[in-house]
Amino acid sequence: MALGSRQSRRDVLKLTAYSTAGALLGAPAVRAQTKSLTMMHESSFVPPYDAFFKNKLAAAYEKEKGIKVNYEVVSVGSLLTRVTTAAENASGPDMTAIGFNWAFLFDDKFVDVSDIAAEIGKESGGWYESAQESVVVNGKWKAIPFGNIGQLMNWRTDWFKQAGYDKFPETWDELLEAGIKLKKAGHPFGFELGHGFGDNHGWLYPLLWSYGAREVEADGKTIVIDSDETARAVDYCRRLYKETMVEDCLGWTDVNNNKAFLSEQISCTNNAESILWAAKKDFPEMAKVIDQSENPKGPKGRFHMLNPLCHSIFTHTKDQKASKDFLRWLMAPAQAGPWLDIAVTYYQPFLHKYDDAPMWKVEPRNLPYRDALKTAHLPGWPAPLSRAQSESVAKFVVVDMFAKACAGKSTKEVIADAAAQLKQIYRAT
Amino acid sequence: MTAVLAPALTRRRPAFSFARWVERESVFSWLMVALPVAFLVALVGYPFFYGIWISLQDRPVAKPGEFVGLANFIRAWDDPVFRQVAVNTLFYTAAATLLKMVGGLGLAVVMNQDFRFKNLIRALLLLPFIVPTVLSTIAWQWILDPAFSVVNWVLKAADIADPGPSWLGNPHLAMFSLIIVNTWRGLPFYAITLLAGLQTISPELYEAATIDGAGRWGRFRYVTLPLLMPIIFIVTMFSVIFTFADFQLIYVLTRGGPANATHVFATYAFDVAMGAGQFGQGAAIALSMVPPLALIILAMAIYMRAPK
């Protein structure tokens, strides 16, 4: 609400009246001076990334605009809990990092940032289409996408080579073949099938999709999980588990596959860049024989998980404009560029300007993460954003369908269970 | 408040003495309990009824609620995961409580002797109870890893199995492992509390029992156990309440996996309320804990207090 140059006394009065009324009604009113803003974030896997914000970005902004920006981290698993309490109470941080479909869940509590999203897009080469899948709600941008924390196949080139593979298998069937050989050689696979936050969905949804199966149609109503395609995906997963993996994966959470990979228990898993990153830091020898590849193809193509990190502004912030200004500033190449650089592609930018950014040359093995963005979707795809989608993920419907099959239940049974759950979930919302 | 009131009251009715009024049993009692009761009403009572109100609504996160009556409860009942969660919680509580009771009693009897470094050993045994659960559970994540677990190492070294049991991957073993970790954390409190009970039993009773021809087991069965019953009841009640509502331990180790084999009320309610953003459903699930818990405790009270 910047004042125009031709403001008359009446305009000012009107404005004062509006903002007084606004303040009384609890609507965000313009304050003469905003001295500080708070950004809530998940504690990044890359510690220098957090430090860069605190020490460099925040300091630069304070120097430039006189506004102090606090940076508060919570653990990845706790972020949703904190966003929930902040949104419910209409108090707490001004801005927050979000993921998945939270822009939809907290629709009423997040500021429409379509205007700055358009500006940022124009400035930085345009947005990836997948960026919009998670942040555009009813035609409005409710968050500014920052980067995708993609999930890819992490594998040991040395052991694959011993088994006769110079490059990563192209299809799921070939992966199974390779896995059988590798397990015989004492190097089993390990893909999370338990109740973690991401490494389970990270490969099971893409597997499901690549067999042509879906939870629900694009109309967001028709449950289509009970299909031959699903049955084939489930049968495949059971074989992959029984014939290539360590038994323990069924109980894993997100940390376990990193641990198993770094302790050389497994030769392949699906994970974000954290394994290669940790290996380079602590196990330089092992790091030389790790590679990352796109998910294998199924009968209906290749898919990946969309795991976006975005920034939203809470409507309860006292000064929406100050937060918008900050986000706008943050996403300008002069700021976003170095911030992305410091994490070296751990966050894959949703802006085309960075398609050939120097950070991709630092570690060419990360390049597939960029390519994977084109085939990445959120859980629940192709249905539009919904609360049912969150509920299905929180109740691990798809993960448990596969996990139960791996633990020995029949394909028919596990699909029937999932279908019943999904019907309950999608009917109710 | 009382100081202000007192002179005013005395002036109006000279026969009335404030000091004497306060000394009345019921007045003094209520003056004492008023503050804590008000505190509990405000911070437990009010949120509790608020929670009940939420459970009767379709209340998505960050959206206004809509009254739906008992729909959330009916829905929970139709939800196969909810039923599994109920069974899991009961089994987890029963098994862990039983282990803690038997192990705690045994340890208490052992510790009820004179030995060197008594206080130090007792304090060390309390360690599992002291250390923050979220952090100790993280250590268990290694101890239960088949590649690093002692049991698996032994089995492997003896050439019996490789890699051996999957402590958290096998659905049945996962429940077993969680019960062990819960027992590990809760047993010290059990043992120390029961030890306290044991120390009140007068030695003459044992001597009398010995004279009557009771052996070691007889003394335990007819002297120790009956006298210890009240304290066993109290700690068991505590254990049931805390185990039934356990959250941290399971949330860190398996988060309810594999395939819901270790999901319990608290973790499921949290996931539904916070993960799915369905406050109404989450509240209904959490509230479903109350009747079975109340029933268990009532049954225990009747059983343990019954004259035998």
Added chain:
Amino acid sequence: MTVERRGWRVRLLTLWLPLAVAMFFALFPFYWMAITSLKTNQELYSRKVMPLIVHNPTLKHYVDLLTETSFLEWTWNTLLVAVISTAISLILGAMLAYPLARLRFAGAAMVSFAIAATYLVPQPLLFVPLADLINRLGLNDTLTSVILTYPTLLIPFCAWLLMGYFRTVPVELEDAARIDGASRLQTLVRIVLPLCGPGFISAGIFAFTLAQNEFLYALIFLTKTEVRTVPVGAIAELVRGDVFYWGQLMAAALLGSIPVAIIYSFFVEHYVAGLTAGGVKG
């Protein structure tokens, strides 16, 4: 059981052997924590070396914990929160316990029923409404928020324990004091409370332990690093994505609990004595 002069075989079988098993079960995870906190990451993840021994000990994780995180600040917060909420719980618990244990008044049954009922209220039901309440009171991101909410978990226990203890004080003592002209309050403060010291110690230890352990409320109410407690702070800063900083986490666990255990060792006798009174008579 009287201490008899038994043969060493019996003593081995009935004392040291079971004690050793119990100690092993209770302390093995601590041993694991200790070695994990002293190992380099290379050694921690290695399956080639025996995992039960530290081959190349390092204090790096301790140094990192103390210099790169706000561990000392969290410890201070935790102590502050635990001490104050324990004190509140003891005072309010005693105010509930004394009348219930000693006096007759209308509504006593209702009050004791209400206390029993608070045990049954599930925490997962409370956090949404409580977060709302704390927010209305303007206590977000203050230690006061948890100092106020922890006693809800602790008061019922303290009250139960102290009730049993108050009952052990001979009524004659109180009557004598009252005949000498002491008011009820004076009797409570001068006669009853001093006799119940061990009871307060045992309730205090229990309350303190639960308060410093609490995770859920601390997670919801405390966002700012400078107001965090050890469990929440450690998880927020040392669990990064799907990577755990094992060494530092274990160092935090040990540094956070061993001093408490040492302090407890001085009190443990009173703890035992206090629980006795509470449990058996309650």
